[in-house]
Amino acid sequence: MQSLNKGKLFIIGIGPGDTDFMIKRASDAIMESEIIIGNDFYLDLIKPLIGDKEVIYSSMGKEVERARRCIELAETKKVAMISGGDPGIYGMAGIVIEIIKRDNSGVEYEVIPGVTAATAAASKTGSPLSGDYATVSLSDLLTPIEIIEKRLDLAFQMGVPVVLYNPKSNGRPHNLAIALEKALKYKNKDTPVAVVKNSHRSGEEIRYYKLSELFEDDEFVDMRSVVIIGGEESEFIGDDENIRGIVTPRGYDRKYVY
CATH class of the missing domain: 3.40.1010.10 (Tetrapyrrole methylase, N-terminal domain)
Incomplete structure (x- = not known):
C-alpha cells in the first residue's frame, strides 16, 4: 500500500x-x-x-x-x-x-x-503438524467462550491435530479444562499431547502427556505454553519411559514402500 x-x-x-x-x-x-x-x-x-x-x-x-x-x-x-x-x-x-x-x-x-507459536512449539516435539491441523485460542477477552466452545467441538471432530493458544491464565484458569473435556468426547484418551512452555526462549520446558493425563492434571500449563493435541494418526516417538516427541504421518506409508 x-x-x-x-x-x-x-x-x-x-x-x-x-x-x-x-x-x-x-x-x-x-x-x-x-x-x-x-x-x-x-x-x-x-x-x-x-x-x-x-x-x-x-x-x-x-x-x-x-x-x-x-x-x-x-x-x-x-x-x-x-x-x-x-x-x-x-x-x-x-x-x-x-x-x-x-x-x-x-x-x-x-x-x-x-x-508462529504453533510451528515453533511443533519444531521442538518432532513433527506433530505434518499435514492439516487447526489452531484455537482459548482467550475469551475478545471472543465469547460460547464461540470458542463451538470452534473446539468442530475442530476436534475433524480428527486432525489441534493447537491451543493462550491455554490458561490466572484470569481464566478453567478454559483449558473445558477444551480437554471436549477433546475427550471425540478423541482416544491415549491421544498424544505435547505442552511446550517458553518455546525457543529462556526457561523452555517440554512435557508429554496422554490426553486423559493432562485432563486430570493441567497444573504445568500457563499463558506462556502451547498445547498440541494429536490427531487420529498421531503417535509418540519412543516409548512410555522415553518419549522423544510426536509424529503425525501424512500417508506416505499408504502410497509408497519405505
Whole structure:
C-alpha cells in the first residue's frame, strides 16, 4: 500500500523472540525504523536490535491505543510495530489494518511474517503438524467462550491435530479444562499431547502427556505454553519411559514402500 508521506509502518513478527529465529527482513526493518513500539515483554526480547532508538512501551490490553499511536507516528516517520510470533496470527496486524481501513488512512505499511507459536512449539516435539491441523485460542477477552466452545467441538471432530493458544491464565484458569473435556468426547484418551512452555526462549520446558493425563492434571500449563493435541494418526516417538516427541504421518506409508 503506497502513501504520499515519507513515513512507513512496519508490522513485524519477531517469532518466539530469540533473534536467531527472526527472519532477516524483520531485523532489517527494525534497524531501518526510527521509532519502535510494542508490548513490554516482546520489546525486552529484542533489546540488542533496538539500540538507542526511540522506544514506546505498551502493556497488555492496550492494543487499540498502541495501533492508533503507531499509525499516527507513521504519517511522518518510519515506525516498527513489534508483535510476537506472526503479526497476522493472533497478533497486531489485524487491529492495525482494521483501523487503517476504517479511518481510510493513507499510511504505507508492510506486514513482515514471523514464526508462529504453533510451528515453533511443533519444531521442538518432532513433527506433530505434518499435514492439516487447526489452531484455537482459548482467550475469551475478545471472543465469547460460547464461540470458542463451538470452534473446539468442530475442530476436534475433524480428527486432525489441534493447537491451543493462550491455554490458561490466572484470569481464566478453567478454559483449558473445558477444551480437554471436549477433546475427550471425540478423541482416544491415549491421544498424544505435547505442552511446550517458553518455546525457543529462556526457561523452555517440554512435557508429554496422554490426553486423559493432562485432563486430570493441567497444573504445568500457563499463558506462556502451547498445547498440541494429536490427531487420529498421531503417535509418540519412543516409548512410555522415553518419549522423544510426536509424529503425525501424512500417508506416505499408504502410497509408497519405505
